[in-house]
Amino acid sequence: MFKECLDSVKENSPLIHNITNYVTVNDVANAILAVGASPIMADEKKEAAEITSICNGLNINIGTLNRNTIRAMLAAGKKAQSLNHKILLDPVGAGASTLRTKTALALISKIKFDVIRGNISEIKTLATGSGKTKGVDANIEDAVSESNLESAVAFAKNFAEKQNCVVAITGAIDLVSDGKKCFVIRNGKPQMGRITGTGCQLSGIMTAFICAGKNTLESSAAAVCAMGLAGEIAWQKMQEGDGNSTYRNRIIDALFNMTGTELEAGAKYEIR
Amino acid sequence: MFKECLDSVKENSPLIHNITNYVTVNDVANAILAVGASPIMADEKKEAAEITSICNGLNINIGTLNRNTIRAMLAAGKKAQSLNHKILLDPVGAGASTLRTKTALALISKIKFDVIRGNISEIKTLATGSGKTKGVDANIEDAVSESNLESAVAFAKNFAEKQNCVVAITGAIDLVSDGKKCFVIRNGKPQMGRITGTGCQLSGIMTAFICAGKNTLESSAAAVCAMGLAGEIAWQKMQEGDGNSTYRNRIIDALFNMTGTELEAGAKYEIR
Amino acid sequence: MFKECLDSVKENSPLIHNITNYVTVNDVANAILAVGASPIMADEKKEAAEITSICNGLNINIGTLNRNTIRAMLAAGKKAQSLNHKILLDPVGAGASTLRTKTALALISKIKFDVIRGNISEIKTLATGSGKTKGVDANIEDAVSESNLESAVAFAKNFAEKQNCVVAITGAIDLVSDGKKCFVIRNGKPQMGRITGTGCQLSGIMTAFICAGKNTLESSAAAVCAMGLAGEIAWQKMQEGDGNSTYRNRIIDALFNMTGTELEAGAKYEIR
Numbered sequence: 011m012f013k014e015c016l017d018s019v020k021e022n023s024p025l026i027h028n029i030t031n032y033v034t035v036n037d038v039a040n041a042i043l044a045v046g047a048s049p050i051m052a053d054e055k056k057e058a059a060e061i062t063s064i065c066n067g068l069n070i071n072i073g074t075l076n077r078n079t080i081r082a083m084l085a086a087g088k089k090a091q092s093l094n095h096k097i098l099l100d101p102v103g104a105g106a107s108t109l110r111t112k113t114a115l116a117l118i119s120k121i122k123f124d125v126i127r128g129n130i131s132e133i134k135t136l137a138t139g140s141g142k143t144k145g146v147d148a149n150i151e152d153a154v155s156e157s158n159l160e161s162a163v164a165f166a167k168n169f170a171e172k173q174n175c176v177v178a179i180t181g182a183i184d185l186v187s188d189g190k191k192c193f194v195i196r197n198g199k200p201q202m203g204r205i206t207g208t209g210c211q212l213s214g215i216m217t218a219f220i221c222a223g224k225n226t227l228e229s230s231a232a233a234v235c236a237m238g239l240a241g242e243i244a245w246q247k248m249q250e251g252d253g254n255s256t257y258r259n260r261i262i263d264a265l266f267n268m269t270g271t272e273l274e275a276g277a278k279y280e281i282r
Numbered sequence: 283m284f285k286e287c288l289d290s291v292k293e294n295s296p297l298i299h300n301i302t303n304y305v306t307v308n309d310v311a312n313a314i315l316a317v318g319a320s321p322i323m324a325d326e327k328k329e330a331a332e333i334t335s336i337c338n339g340l341n342i343n344i345g346t347l348n349r350n351t352i353r354a355m356l357a358a359g360k361k362a363q364s365l366n367h368k369i370l371l372d373p374v375g376a377g378a379s380t381l382r383t384k385t386a387l388a389l390i391s392k393i394k395f396d397v398i399r400g401n402i403s404e405i406k407t408l409a410t411g412s413g414k415t416k417g418v419d420a421n422i423e424d425a426v427s428e429s430n431l432e433s434a435v436a437f438a439k440n441f442a443e444k445q446n447c448v449v450a451i452t453g454a455i456d457l458v459s460d461g462k463k464c465f466v467i468r469n470g471k472p473q474m475g476r477i478t479g480t481g482c483q484l485s486g487i488m489t490a491f492i493c494a495g496k497n498t499l500e501s502s503a504a505a506v507c508a509m510g511l512a513g514e515i516a517w518q519k520m521q522e523g524d525g526n527s528t529y530r531n532r533i534i535d536a537l538f539n540m541t542g543t544e545l546e547a548g549a550k551y552e553i554r
Numbered sequence: 555m556f557k558e559c560l561d562s563v564k565e566n567s568p569l570i571h572n573i574t575n576y577v578t579v580n581d582v583a584n585a586i587l588a589v590g591a592s593p594i595m596a597d598e599k600k601e602a603a604e605i606t607s608i609c610n611g612l613n614i615n616i617g618t619l620n621r622n623t624i625r626a627m628l629a630a631g632k633k634a635q636s637l638n639h640k641i642l643l644d645p646v647g648a649g650a651s652t653l654r655t656k657t658a659l660a661l662i663s664k665i666k667f668d669v670i671r672g673n674i675s676e677i678k679t680l681a682t683g684s685g686k687t688k689g690v691d692a693n694i695e696d697a698v699s700e701s702n703l704e705s706a707v708a709f710a711k712n713f714a715e716k717q718n719c720v721v722a723i724t725g726a727i728d729l730v731s732d733g734k735k736c737f738v739i740r741n742g743k744p745q746m747g748r749i750t751g752t753g754c755q756l757s758g759i760m761t762a763f764i765c766a767g768k769n770t771l772e773s774s775a776a777a778v779c780a781m782g783l784a785g786e787i788a789w790q791k792m793q794e795g796d797g798n799s800t801y802r803n804r805i806i807d808a809l810f811n812m813t814g815t816e817l818e819a820g821a822k823y824e825i826r
Contacts, residue, residue: 535795
């Protein structure tokens, strides 16, 4: 199943329009290229709708939003929706400021997203309309763990059903649900949290996966497994003296070299 | 010939003002430093002309243009021209949106560029006034190949003559022409296309080369050879498990270590 | 002394609000994560004060300032000051344009900074109200050396006393003074100047150090030693063919792996 998801990205090489933050944008572009897709970044309202028209999918990430790029997000989102393009929202820092929370809520009220991907605190903020996140990281008390897994799965399913889209909540344990089924994924390494932008990279490649794949739920889960597996493969290659900068490079390298067969074999998930 | 071009960059260490996209800007800065020049980035109109005044050359890249940075491009370009600074245009994504096409056309109508460097689809868009590019990559049907080389060289020469500047069209085969002569360059590796920003890096170092060198055509061709040769050297160092992120680092490293003598020996070109 | 400074960053993991340039922002984020702190980047005025409220410290870097981000800097700075947060200014390119000089002067007149960190030309510009810097690098004639060290120390002390803050002047020899004492630091490698953003990274981690530590002077000096020591450790690992891009990665890796004990042992300084 996941083999076909990655193979399909490589075969179709979807062009992904990214309106994303300037902190991690280079890694997002290289991660999208690594899985075999193509990125374009464009965040000026005057061209956002036109650029999205020539693309296959749209990745909106509010990590360094401003009044200008918010307008571009709305314009691109509406256009992408009118063209039935796949659209993903990464509500970075929702809950950390009123602007981020309001913008994320405005985006999901005005645009029909195919996937919303964030950490648990960001998704809880969207579900409840307010929240407090520790900057761009999840609060520790929110974290999905084996002990609260059942209620977390129920939360993911409920929010996905309410939003009528796929919800991907990523952390130590990742949850990907369409409201009916929920993938519980255990790929990845905690050290990925010491690199800026692994979540942003995931959102970028996930947009490519859902553009190329037939089933948005499975494609989203495949992207989560691919990113986590890349983190595992890269960690195995770490040598003495290597740190988070080298780890960053090796993760993108691992995405670059990953085959569909390796993803299928390395994916660690159950369906609830 | 090319030896002197690179040696001259290292000796003169020109300061390059870059108004460039935020996707690849860090690699552009490190590539400029790698060849021995110095970068400064400044895209606010209020300071663009003043910043360019203290520099030796100006690199304008429209990869993530917006209404504010377009104003800075025009202001810096006009000032740089009045000071007889070398000026390069990288029309990233011209043809992908009306804004990019119009902005690139406005820039070349209002500013006398020393070099215009882009992929074949971008340059065709400038030559014809309209075009369709696949995002920021060239269309496959446009690509310069051995079979259409003669007509591509004629196109490069004609556009360079019309614009009265050097035109550098980069791809699998690179063409650099001043309207009379055309360098046909066969350095590089196709895998460079799997890294974001090798074209942007080339525009950055090319601006340094034309600032430091005596002959803009030769300096531009030398920069193309240097970038391609760096891609070849870096590829030889790739080990199992390495991917596009490590390849990116190794290419900049190769620029850092390249001597004029090595460039002279490794450059693969003919003049038509 | 310095052991406790770094240990304290790791224990407290302060959240740092960065309003910084888009050239080196990714490396700044990874450097902050490397030392055990957390970064958030937010430069829209509408959220700047609110974001800074949930953070422990604020790092203002004017490297690619524009009219919008200047407003965010002022708003965040005032809010951070009202909350007694630690605030650092990195006046990148002060002296290179009127906008940069005026903005830096406006910031220090309106906001009480705990630390001002820059190269000697930038700091001289702030001290005298005008200056000429070679882009974002210090002028060679300004450079602190063994021959002008006494007067440079006096200058650092005087400016620190006048500003009533810690002043960190970094270069081949680094000076960190609170007006009474001056740390003269000889860590680092000249090759760090061939990487874009080592100064920006230092400002980022220094903000984390002063948030976590008890003594701003010592914490600032510890951060300077840590960055320089990372440059030394990383340089030892350089292999044939490695250049500035790999060096950049290895420096962040070295920060990631550095212990308080290693910093204590490797710091090279005298107090004047």
